[in-house]
Amino acid sequence: MFDYQLKKSKRRKTVAIKVHDQSVTVYAPHYVAQKQIDSWLLEKQPWIEAQLKKQLNAVDTKQYPLIHNKIKIFSDWVKLSFLESSLSDIQEHNNVLLVTHSTRVKNYNGKYESLIKQYLEEKLAAYIEMRINYYCKIMKEELPQKLSIAIYKRRWGSCNSRRELTFNLHLIGAPHAVIDYVIVHELAHLQYLNHSKDFWARVEAFFPDHKIASDWLKTQGTSLQWVF
Ligand SMILES: [Zn+2]
Structure with missing residues (x-):
């Protein structure tokens, strides 16, 4: 049998099923016994399974490992949502990151990953650039030669003698x-x-609060290292 959510109500007179987003909800009048619901569901099983399969075909979860996933952007959870569209695009709205890909794209995973990665890189770079301008002013420091974003396993940033600064993409999830x-x-x-x-x-x-921030990175830092 499949998992389902049961919603009983006093006003309802009939039993009904809703299949949506790969989950099944059963609505029933409050007086209906569990046994009755079970035998009714057994009868309806072929239909429910057909519905689940149909929805699965519409959004093939094997092709979408990031589905139902969420990521952190500046310490806020943002839900990832995927959609087929005529063109590839990415938009953030109300804590949802909507990723659309063209139906012509063959490698969905790769396309999604690169779209999300590029989006996060640009977002982090824009923030860092703005703050570098601010801090360079108050620190009376000349602007760095180059700013890049990279994926590091064991460091959050780096600086070399050519005044090139690199920041870890995973910082995007941090406060x-x-x-x-x-x-x-x-x-x-x-x-x-x-x-x-x-x-x-x-x-x-x-x-002045550098100790608090570096402790945060030591204790929470690994939670920022997802997907990529
Ligand atoms: Zn250092």
Whole structure:
């Protein structure tokens, strides 16, 4: 038998089934016994299974491993929703990230991943760029030569002697304050390419809560590393 949700009501006179989004809901009058519902469902089983299969064909879950998934953007959960459309696109609206792909696309997974990744990269880069402008002003630092976003396993950001800064894409799920800390940390490396006392004094001067932010990354950081 399949899983279903039972909704009993005093006003209802008949039993009804709704199959939607791969789940079955049974509506029944309050006086109907469970046994009656079970035998009725058994009778209706072929129809229910046909409905489930039909909906499954419409959205093939094997092709959509991210389905029902959600991701964090700046510490808010955003639900992922997938749809076939005439063109590939991605839009965020009311905590839903709607990803559409053209029916001509062969590799759905790859297309979705690249669309989502690109979207998150642009979103994170836009935020970081804005904050770098702000912090460079107050730190009296020249703007970095280059800003990139990459996927790192063990670091949140990096800075080299060519003044090129890279930030981990997984930061997109973190609270703004934590991202700000990583920005100040990397900008402080423009003066000190080490973790010396002077380096930490510079971080402290422009981000006094650095300990809270770095503790957050130590304890919650792994929760940011999903899908990619
Ligand atoms: Zn560092």
